[in-house]
Amino acid sequence: MIYPSIDKLLNIVDSKYELVHIAARRSKQITRDGFLQMPESEYKSKKNIGRALEEVSEGFLEIKRKED
Numbered sequence: 001m002i003y004p005s006i007d008k009l010l011n012i013v014d015s016k017y018e019l020v021h022i023a024a025r026r027s028k029q030i031t032r033d034g035f036l037q038m039p040e041s042e043y044k045s046k047k048n049i050g051r052a053l054e055e056v057s058e059g060f061l062e063i064k065r066k067e068d
Contacts, residue, residue, distance in 0.1 A: 003044050003054070004054060004056075013056065013063055014065065019053075022052075022063065023053050026055060026056075027049045030048040037055050038054075038060070
């Protein structure tokens, strides 16, 4: 089973495409800076893209929604 679940993530982010964009940008930041929002031992994923998705799931990233 994939963690975090896509259903939980889509409650936080409006679309799959936006989720991919957010996770990719955060993953690149982790690679570049090495800064993690949680202690490394608390992540279930060893890869940065999975860690970025976990940060979205835990609410560590502020997601701004466009208002019409």
